[in-house]
Amino acid sequence: MIFSKKSSDNADNRTEFEILISDKLRKLETVSMPDGIAINANAAKAKRRRISTSLSHTLVAAACLMLLVIAFPLFLPRTGITSEMDIAPGIKDESFLQSLHPLNDVFDMSDYVAVGTVVSMKDQAGDDGRNYIVIEVNVEDTIKGKVSNVATIKLLDTSDSFSLNDCTLKNFLENGARYVFITLPSEKSNTVLNIFQAIKVNKDGSLIQQYKNELPSLFDSNPSLLIDQKTTLEGLIAALRQRLGK
Amino acid sequence: MCVLDSSTEDICGQAIKRLARGDMDALSDIYQHMSRLIYTTAYAITENRQDAEDVLQDTLIEIVRYCKDYKKGSPKAWVITLTRHNAIDNVKKRKHEANLDDHDVSEEYGDLEALEVFDMLRPLEEKERRIVVYKLYTGLKFEEIARVMHMTKSAVEKKYQRAILKLREKEGLI
Numbered sequence: 281m282i283f284s285k286k287s288s289d290n291a292d293n294r295t296e297f298e299i300l301i302s303d304k305l306r307k308l309e310t311v312s313m314p315d316g317i318a319i320n321a322n323a324a325k326a327k328r329r330r331i332s333t334s335l336s337h338t339l340v341a342a343a344c345l346m347l348l349v350i351a352f353p354l355f356l357p358r359t360g361i362t363s364e365m366d367i368a369p370g371i372k373d374e375s376f377l378q379s380l381h382p383l384n385d386v387f388d389m390s391d392y393v394a395v396g397t398v399v400s401m402k403d404q405a406g407d408d409g410r411n412y413i414v415i416e417v418n419v420e421d422t423i424k425g426k427v428s429n430v431a432t433i434k435l436l437d438t439s440d441s442f443s444l445n446d447c448t449l450k451n452f453l454e455n456g457a458r459y460v461f462i463t464l465p466s467e468k469s470n471t472v473l474n475i476f477q478a479i480k481v482n483k484d485g486s487l488i489q490q491y492k493n494e495l496p497s498l499f500d501s502n503p504s505l506l507i508d509q510k511t512t513l514e515g516l517i518a519a520l521r522q523r524l525g526k
Numbered sequence: 527m528c529v530l531d532s533s534t535e536d537i538c539g540q541a542i543k544r545l546a547r548g549d550m551d552a553l554s555d556i557y558q559h560m561s562r563l564i565y566t567t568a569y570a571i572t573e574n575r576q577d578a579e580d581v582l583q584d585t586l587i588e589i590v591r592y593c594k595d596y597k598k599g600s601p602k603a604w605v606i607t608l609t610r611h612n613a614i615d616n617v618k619k620r621k622h623e624a625n626l627d628d629h630d631v632s633e634e635y636g637d638l639e640a641l642e643v644f645d646m647l648r649p650l651e652e653k654e655r656r657i658v659v660y661k662l663y664t665g666l667k668f669e670e671i672a673r674v675m676h677m678t679k680s681a682v683e684k685k686y687q688r689a690i691l692k693l694r695e696k697e698g699l700i
Binding site: 294297298301302304305306307308309310311313 | 566663697
């Protein structure tokens with residue numbers, strides 16, 4: 281019987297079918313690889329680059345890049361996600377609604393979307409031995425989910441695990457600042473919410489930053505909200521409500 | 527599992543930390559142990575060798591760029607995160623902009639087998655395909671895949687089960 285076991289997260293407990301698929305995928309390893317890869321700062325812009333060079337060349341190029349990378353943050357303001365890559369350009373009017381399209385996936389999973397001001401953040405040890413961050417939010421507008429004046433967002437503190445570009449939540453959220461919160465419900469408890477995306481609201485209503493889980497917000501095919509400096513809170517909320525059919 | 531055993535993962539984790547300290551020789555170790563993982567994962571998802579090479583290149587750049595942010599945990603999951611969030615998506619975006627063909631399989635050795643694999647994966651939606659590749663090729667756990675793909679663990683598990691069902695149907699086993 282080929283499907284005698286239920287699939288498992290443990291590689292040792294795979295079904296025979298999963299092992300079969302795994303073996304087939306491994307056949308891709310027979311495809312020849314390039315001898316070496318050149319690393320340079322323009323690679324991300326290249327549409328096609330066929331470079332086969334020795335690894336020694338790679339290391340020299342990488343050393344140059346390393347210097348560039350070390351120097352690069354000195355020119356950026358320390359506001360969490362800061363590079364230009366993190367702000368999608370030119371999203372306005374008709375294209376703005378289209379840009380929200382990827383959010384369908386997010387809204388399917390999210391049960392709470394709200395605008396609010398962070399009034400406190402504190403660390404808390406969980407019963408499971410892990411560290412959590414508890415964020416108290418004064419809610420001014422609930423777009424999706426249970427309406428309340430106050431929300432407690434409790435999420436796993438991942439700052440001790442890998443993170444990219446200092447984009448951990450602690451480095452992003454500020455006491456007293458307003459955000460649009462889009463949260464994902466925890467599987468274990470409805471009271472523990474994981475922030476999928478938090479968009480900071482400026483005093484003038486413009487939206488300039490976004491936090492997306494623990495990773496830099498890359499706006500390609502990720503189902504995330506795309507924000508540019510011309511996007512206002514008012515426009516965003518209107519679009520969200522329209523998307524949600526309210 | 528092919529990809530990386532635990533001792534190799536340790537080596538890679540140490541290499542990333544060495545790289546973060548400025549030891550550029552560590553990049554050689556990372557390339558030696560992880561390039562096949564990155565390349566094959568990208569190839570399985572993009573179905574395009576040139577794209578896979580671009581992904582490998584982009585991912586190595588990201589490793590150099592973000593190595594200081596790696597603290598602990600599975601280096602494999604960390605690298606796949608970089609691969610997924612930067613390299614593959616960027617390549618797909620560039621490809622979309624350039625209106626390039628999806629498929630790029632020659633008749634070189636190994637490519638015919640690749641065609642068989644791609645045909646097997648054909649019924650899957652893109653997310654399902656990624657999840658299957660991450661799960662059954664790279665060996666990531668559901669929780670790790672959930673973090674890579676910004677989904678809940680249960681959503682990943684559901685999509686995975688649905689994908690397996692489709693693959694079984696494709697193989698004529700249902």
